[in-house]
Amino acid sequence: xxxxFKQVSKVMNDCYPNKGQLDxxxxxxxxxxxxxxxELNLDFLSKVRFTSKxxxxxxxxxxxxxxxxxxxxxxxxxxxxxxxKKGVSITDACFEVGFDSPCSFSTLFKSRVxxxxxxxxxxxxxxxxx
Amino acid sequence: MKVKVTSIPVQDQEKALKFYTEILGFVKxxxxxxxxxxxxxxxxxKDEQDGVEILLEPAPNHFEPxxxxxxxxxxxxIPYTQFNSDNVQLDYERLVSLGVEFSVKPTEMGTVKIAVFxxxxxxxxxxxxxx
Numbered sequence: 001x002x003x004x005f006k007q008v009s010k011v012m013n014d015c016y017p018n019k020g021q022l023d024x025x026x027x028x029x030x031x032x033x034x035x036x037x038x039e040l041n042l043d044f045l046s047k048v049r050f051t052s053k054x055x056x057x058x059x060x061x062x063x064x065x066x067x068x069x070x071x072x073x074x075x076x077x078x079x080x081x082x083x084x085k086k087g088v089s090i091t092d093a094c095f096e097v098g099f100d101s102p103c104s105f106s107t108l109f110k111s112r113v114x115x116x117x118x119x120x121x122x123x124x125x126x127x128x129x130x
Numbered sequence: 131m132k133v134k135v136t137s138i139p140v141q142d143q144e145k146a147l148k149f150y151t152e153i154l155g156f157v158k159x160x161x162x163x164x165x166x167x168x169x170x171x172x173x174x175x176k177d178e179q180d181g182v183e184i185l186l187e188p189a190p191n192h193f194e195p196x197x198x199x200x201x202x203x204x205x206x207x208i209p210y211t212q213f214n215s216d217n218v219q220l221d222y223e224r225l226v227s228l229g230v231e232f233s234v235k236p237t238e239m240g241t242v243k244i245a246v247f248x249x250x251x252x253x254x255x256x257x258x259x260x261x
Contacts (some may be wrong), residue, residue, distance in 0.1 A: 002208075002233055003207055003235075004207035004234070005233070008234070009240060011239065012239050015240060016240035016241075025241065026241060026261050029260070029261075063241045077258075114132075
C-alpha cells in the first residue's frame, strides 16, 4: 500500500464517516444533473431527499464546496456552452437549460464565462472552422 | 489572467506524447522544437480541444531538483496531477486492457471516485469522477 493510499484512507475515515449524509448530497446532485433544465428550487429538492432545506444547503456546501443553487447555475452554464457550440441560438439555449430570461442569462453567462454568449458562440464557430 | 497551460514533467517527450495520445486519448496541440533535445509540446483533451493545454515538459532531464521531486512523489504514490473522468470504472477497464498499471484501483472516497495510474513517464496520474 502506497503512502498516498494510506492518506486517502485516512481522509475517507475522517471526512466521510456519515453514509446517510453522503447519500443525501449525492442523490441531490444526481437529481439536479437529471432535471437541471426544469424549475428547481430548494423546497422541492429538500422534499426529494426528505430533509430540511437549510440542512440540505449546509450538507451540499460541506461536501461539494458550493450551494445547490450555485451548482445548478454551473450545470446550466456548462450545458448552455455545449449548445452554443453546436450552433443553437442564444434564446433557445437559455430556455433549454432552464433559465427563464435571455437577458439575465446573458449577464450571468458573461460573469461566469468571461465573454457574452454571442461572443462565446462566435469564437466557438470560428475555432471549429479553422 | 487566464489558465491556458499547465505542465507535467516527463522523462521522455516522445514516449510521453505516445502515451498521452495513443493510450489516454489526448490530442497533440502544439509542437515547437526548442533545442536538440526539447520541444514545446502540448496536448489537450479530445473533448475540450479549446481547453487547458498540458505541457509535457522534459524538466527532469535538465534540472536535477525536478528529477528528485518527481521521483519522491512517484515513490510515495502521490499523483502529480489529476484528470476528470465521466466514469472512472470504465476508464480503468479500458486502460488496464491497454496495459496501464494502476496503484489505486477505482475507489469511492466520499463524493468522488478515484483511481491512480502510472503514466510511464515518471508520474502517477489520478482520474476523478464526481459522484
